[in-house]
Amino acid sequence: MTSMDSHRFHRQAVSPDEARSRILQHVRPLGAETVPLGEALGRSSAEAAAASHPFPPYRRSAMDGYAVRAMDLPDGAQHEPAVLEVLESLPAGEVPKRVVGTGQASRIMTGAMLPEGADTVVMLEVTETERINGREYVRIRKPVAEGRNVADIGGEFQPGDELFPTGRVIGAGEVALAAAFGHANLQVIRRPRVAILSTGSELLSVDEPLRPGKIRNSNAVMLAALLREAGAEPVLLGHAADDADRAERIIRGALAECDMTITTGGISVGDQDILVDILARWEGTTLFNKVAMRPGSPTTAAVLNGKLLLALSGNPGASFVGFHLFAVPAIRTMLCAEPQPVTIEARLAEPFTKVNAFPRFIRARTEFRDAEIWVRPTGADQSSLMKTIVDADCLLVLPPLKQGIGEGERVTAILLKQGVSR
Numbered sequence: 497m498t499s500m501d502s503h504r505f506h507r508q509a510v511s512p513d514e515a516r517s518r519i520l521q522h523v524r525p526l527g528a529e530t531v532p533l534g535e536a537l538g539r540s541s542a543e544a545a546a547a548s549h550p551f552p553p554y555r556r557s558a559m560d561g562y563a564v565r566a567m568d569l570p571d572g573a574q575h576e577p578a579v580l581e582v583l584e585s586l587p588a589g590e591v592p593k594r595v596v597g598t599g600q601a602s603r604i605m606t607g608a609m610l611p612e613g614a615d616t617v618v619m620l621e622v623t624e625t626e627r628i629n630g631r632e633y634v635r636i637r638k639p640v641a642e643g644r645n646v647a648d649i650g651g652e653f654q655p656g657d658e659l660f661p662t663g664r665v666i667g668a669g670e671v672a673l674a675a676a677f678g679h680a681n682l683q684v685i686r687r688p689r690v691a692i693l694s695t696g697s698e699l700l701s702v703d704e705p706l707r708p709g710k711i712r713n714s715n716a717v718m719l720a721a722l723l724r725e726a727g728a729e730p731v732l733l734g735h736a737a738d739d740a741d742r743a744e745r746i747i748r749g750a751l752a753e754c755d756m757t758i759t760t761g762g763i764s765v766g767d768q769d770i771l772v773d774i775l776a777r778w779e780g781t782t783l784f785n786k787v788a789m790r791p792g793s794p795t796t797a798a799v800l801n802g803k804l805l806l807a808l809s810g811n812p813g814a815s816f817v818g819f820h821l822f823a824v825p826a827i828r829t830m831l832c833a834e835p836q837p838v839t840i841e842a843r844l845a846e847p848f849t850k851v852n853a854f855p856r857f858i859r860a861r862t863e864f865r866d867a868e869i870w871v872r873p874t875g876a877d878q879s880s881l882m883k884t885i886v887d888a889d890c891l892l893v894l895p896p897l898k899q900g901i902g903e904g905e906r907v908t909a910i911l912l913k914q915g916v917s918r
């Protein structure tokens with residue numbers, strides 16, 4: 497090691513929580529844009545939506561039957577059936593013309609407006625109809641409680657009730673509510689534009705034939721997929737050779753254009769670890785360049801002109817973990833959602849035997865067994881592995897351990913799919 501290398505080696509490790517909190521100090525919610533309701537799925541609401549009118553907007557029948565006055569029906573003790581004159585037939589969409597009075601009923605279909613005077617709907621199945629002297633009557637033998645099968649005005653929403661809060665990811669339910677209240681367009685938060693640059697002279701494009709000493713750039717498409725899952729828009733900048741000047745120009749351009757920039761590779765102590773050189777000489781602020789964790793201990797973050805640069809490890813497993821621990825909370829903050837990862841308590845499905853000097857975030861999968869959640873690592877915990885990403889739906893969080901941890905022990909895991917905002 498020479499003195500020129502000191503910036504590579506002298507690093508102060510911060511805890512993963514401290515690293516995340518330093519990142520979040522430099523991220524703000526983004527502005528809003530209007531999209532047609534049909535395109536709002538998966539976007540984050542930029543406003544709290546409230547009911548503009550009662551829902552249901554009119555008193556309606558929940559069943560096909562007869563709208564009656566409950567007091568006209570036989571009570572429990574009385575054996576005589578009620579025979580009620582039928583005034584009109586009400587399909588959904590019609591406005592009743594007649595008021596239901598004593599001894600009267602209106603035939604009514606599900607979703608139709610209840611006529612005045614009626615307070616109860618008796619299902620068709622428990623009625624018989626008959627004609628007497630050219631008039632139609634309905635015979636009802638059993639009592640039905642007042643209000644049965646009637647949905648009141650505002651029974652589901654009163655004016656001003658919250659439909660969904662700011663930051664909520666729009667799903668099928670939110671779309672249904674927005675439609676019911678006439679929102680043909682929704683105000684959503686602009687998708688964060690996140691640049692991805694892979695560094696490394698060993699990298700090939702996905703469509704290039706393999707050559708000796710080279711591998712294809714798999715991190716960029718993986719991160720693009722993760723960005724889309726998180727509600728962001730990836731801006732793919734391809735890969736750059738280990739040339740600090742050229743890579744710095746690309747990174748500066750990306751920081752100016754995009755809301756955040758993610759790089760992979762070049763952050764460790766090697767001769768070609770160019771991100772280290774770029775950060776050592778530029779005017780931006782390095783937030784941290786070492787995190788007390790495995791994998792991804794050299795994970796680095798910096799800020800230039802208020803924009804965040806997250807420099808993840810080139811190792812695919814480490815960049816996957818680093819993305820979830822640091823990029824997802826930043827994106828969620830930009831989208832006005834709760835940034836902290838969702839954790840669950842679970843049981844370890846198989847023993848973990850490695851000794852651990854640092855907290856570990858192990859790619860793992862949840863299982864549901866014996867009314868409990870179990871978490872099983874998806875394979876060997878090596879940061880170079882890609883196949884352990886495939887099945888992972890959580891990160892098993894293990895504290896530093898002097899010896900391993902046994903099957904069935906209680907553990908914590910971070911859930912990776914955070915589709916629904918909290």
Ligand SMILES: Nc1nc2c(c(=O)[nH]1)N[C@H]1C(S)=C(S)[C@@H](COP(=O)(O)OP(=O)(O)OC[C@H]3O[C@@H](n4cnc5c(N)ncnc54)[C@H](O)[C@@H]3O)O[C@H]1N2
Pocket residue numbers: 694695696698699711712713714715716760761762763764765766769791792793794808809810811812814879880
């Ligand atoms: N002497 C030391 N060597 C290393 C240390 C250390 O402390 N001392 N740390 C190790 C750890 S831990 C990690 S993590 C890696 C971090 O390395 P870099 O982030 O600098 O990444 P690279 O060296 O550029 O690449 C690592 C590995 O990943 C492959 N890679 C890179 N980019 C891609 C990509 N876009 N798609 C797929 N695979 C990629 C690359 O070929 C390497 O095999 O450093 C350790 N070394």
Ligand code: MOO
Pocket residue numbers: 789790791792793794809811814879880
């Ligand atoms: O910290 Mo590294 O990502 O273990 O290989």
